[in-house]
Amino acid sequence: MPDNEQMQSFLTELRRGSLTLAVLGCLKEPHYGYALLQTLQSKGIDIEANTLYPLLRRLDGQGLLNSDWDTSESRPRKYYTVSEKGKTIYRELLTEWERMQQSIATICGKDGGK
């Protein structure tokens, strides 16, 4: 029986790459940090604020996102959208994701119900 901590670390590892894909997918529409968190969570993605915010900053720093401070409202908010470079990477990741999903299905498909 694996302990809880071990289970968590496996899950985190499995999700890590797909989070980038989910974030890039969502950011076809501009979002600010907390709105993106809510959108992701409403679509069933299990992500915490303390994972998402640093991830946004990292993707922004790597040039996958465009970001802008909107100061027109009472509090400034930083809005993110996916950049051209981000779009290219997003498409490649998505292709890879679909390919892997099929592979996993053929390998583990018969275990699906269990």
Place this chain on the structure above:
Amino acid sequence: MNPLIDRYVYDITRRLPENERDEVGKELKSNIYDMLSDDPDEGEIEAVLYKLGAPAALAEQYRQKPRYLISPAYYDEYVRILKLVLPLVGIVVLAIGMIIGAVDAAKAQTTGLGELAAGVFMEGISMGISAAFQALAWTTIGFAIAERVGVKESGRKPEWKLEDLPELPVNDGRNKIPLSDSITELVVTIVFTILGALLCLRLIPYAMYFSNGDVHAIHIFTDSFLSRCIPAIAIMGLGGVVECILKMQTRKWTPLVGIVSIARYLVTLGVMLYLVNQSNVFTTDFMAFFQSIELGGVSWLQYPRADGTYVLVTIYTVILIVTTAIECGKILYKTIRCKK
């Protein structure tokens, strides 16, 4: 702006590289306020901060380049300790080296004063420098190990409480007087005061040597001048110690610290001016030596002017007044900036 949120954000940004602090801080604050209702109570704020988790862990996530010998999380502490340890180790070992050099010279039955002095100082300085480098190396290795061990531990979720968050610094840190600076200043003041007192009491050899085929030893200052120096050194040393202790207690450029520092500079200036303008400062031996050496034709340096004053004394007086004025100006500026 809620102080708890400010402290939380500060506890994260202080662990990040300096050029990222402002931007990450702005982002975090914006995100945290988005997660709260319009008029949040303390309980709601606490819940959101606990949800975001330990500042150390979040800072770790934000760090874009985690490969450091010593990361920003430890760097301040590293520099603070080096500033404290290097001068202390250097000075203490310098003194030990000089004693060893003196013992060696005594064993070798060195008679020439020049040779003796050279041996003592060479031994002291070389031991002092190598000890300082050793201290630097070992401190760095210690921090590098702490860094590696610390990184491993941060994989687990560290326990933390809101009460652990540090207070915000009063200013941005520029107005503080670092404790390590004051301690270094205190050590240097005490060492030089004791050295000066020993010199004046003729308890350690005090002479000037020059080789002209032979080794000669001459005293530079007259006994009557040296006896007047003792109270002067005591006044300056005491003033320095009082100032250092005050700085260590307040650690800020408060008006009191400013006034005491300026007063000490003015007293030192007064004492120094009194001393350099004494008559009968140099021994006749030294005057004869000074006038015998070649100074590249600038003979006006060597002889008194018509009114009996020396050009060197005038130059020294001007330098003293100018440097004191500059130091007092700096202190005034720091004190005023701190008050803002």
